[in-house]
Amino acid sequence: MFASIIGTLELFSEEERSRVKGIIINKFRGDLSLFQPGVQWLEERTGIKVLGVVPYVSGHMIEGEDSLSLAKRFANQNRRVIDIAVVKLPYISNYTDVEPFLFEEDVSIRLVSGPDEFGEPDALVIPGTRSTIHDLQQLKNSGLAQKIKAYNETGGTIIGICGGYQMLSRYLYDKAGSDTGVKGRYEEGFNILPVGTTFYHEKKTVRNKGIIHPQSGFPQFFVEGYEIHLGVTELIGPQAVPFMKLSDGTDGAVIDSRRVIGTYFHHIFFNDEFRTEWLNRIRERKGLEKKQVKWLKKEKTKKYEQIARHVQNHIHMDDLLNIIQSWGK
Missing domain, CATH: 3.40.50.880 (Class I glutamine amidotransferase (GATase) domain)
Incomplete structure (x- = not known):
């Protein structure tokens, strides 16, 4: 996870990197409380806010990506x-x-x-x-x-x-x-x-x-x-x-x-x-x-609504909406 985030940012040009306004970690497995030092380290190392850590959801009914x-x-x-x-x-x-x-x-x-x-x-x-x-x-x-x-x-x-x-x-x-x-x-x-x-x-x-x-x-x-x-x-x-x-x-x-x-x-x-x-x-x-x-x-619609609530509960939505609304201003 750390290698993926830091490695990606390091490969960006300065202009590309300036456009990265937040980090979201998805499909997290394990105890969220034990990862808090990891969140702090990422923010200090990158200067970019971690907007949330979303735990893995099984049985989500989202279609395969490939x-x-x-x-x-x-x-x-x-x-x-x-x-x-x-x-x-x-x-x-x-x-x-x-x-x-x-x-x-x-x-x-x-x-x-x-x-x-x-x-x-x-x-x-x-x-x-x-x-x-x-x-x-x-x-x-x-x-x-x-x-x-x-x-x-x-x-x-x-x-x-x-x-x-x-x-x-x-x-x-x-x-x-x-x-x-x-x-x-x-x-x-x-x-x-x-x-x-x-x-x-x-x-x-x-x-x-x-x-x-x-x-x-x-x-x-x-x-x-x-x-x-x-x-x-x-x-x-x-x-x-x-x-x-x-x-x-x-x-x-x-x-x-x-x-x-x-x-x-x-x-x-x-x-x-x-x-x-x-x-x-x-x-x-x-x-x-x-x-x-x-x-x-009907089951799929219900699952998507559950996923939406799950994501909302684990992401700083106010910060995310501020990024969206201030983009380009």
Whole structure:
């Protein structure tokens, strides 16, 4: 802790250092009273006020800050009755999409990076990626693509989110070169959903909401999430129906009585009613009892309010607000 704070300040230029108005120590473990001499030493050594020392909070429900932290949380799980495999793509992005499963008592998540790790999951999630065609090629080269295709042919449950949705296409056409850097690049997809994906220059970044499409076979739940993607994916066969109905059109595709889903909606599993319905289909197929909705959104809001009070109790809020209000004056 001392090395991190002092070392950072020493590496700053004089101008940068002058902008540091306070120090906050986070995730503190141990007896706060024993650290008071440490606070005094830091203030004397740096000339900067320590605004507070915040004790570590467990079970906070804050999303992981990177894929490594998420992988660690998955690895610490005990194997449970429902096994969900998540493809670990080289350029994986928006990895928090599957975090709600951490709070389902009968569900365990594992990351799969090769065919030997695939096993016999109850469901497969293909997540987002910063480079869809590159990662699709990697899956083909590693042999994992063949496993995914075989899993589909034997009736496996699959959901592709954003880049994962694009991979489920019949084809991916990089018209603008925005995904690969090569205009006109063509790549065959998994050909699991009767859709086609074309990459253009424009990137869509929007918070969005809608209802589950009445033709999808799911109840018409209200859902919300966000989109951040290059590329447009369109239905090109009568076998697929849209997954969602939005104010400005539709999103995604569903086939085979909800067994395979593709969507551009990140955080789709943060919608508690949809997540429960999707999991209950798996439970029913395994001969398990269906479960009631676990209202994670309400729990999370409650946790955030608790964290806010916790931080307020351990930080000199008046000093912090004075710094904010006097900044630039």
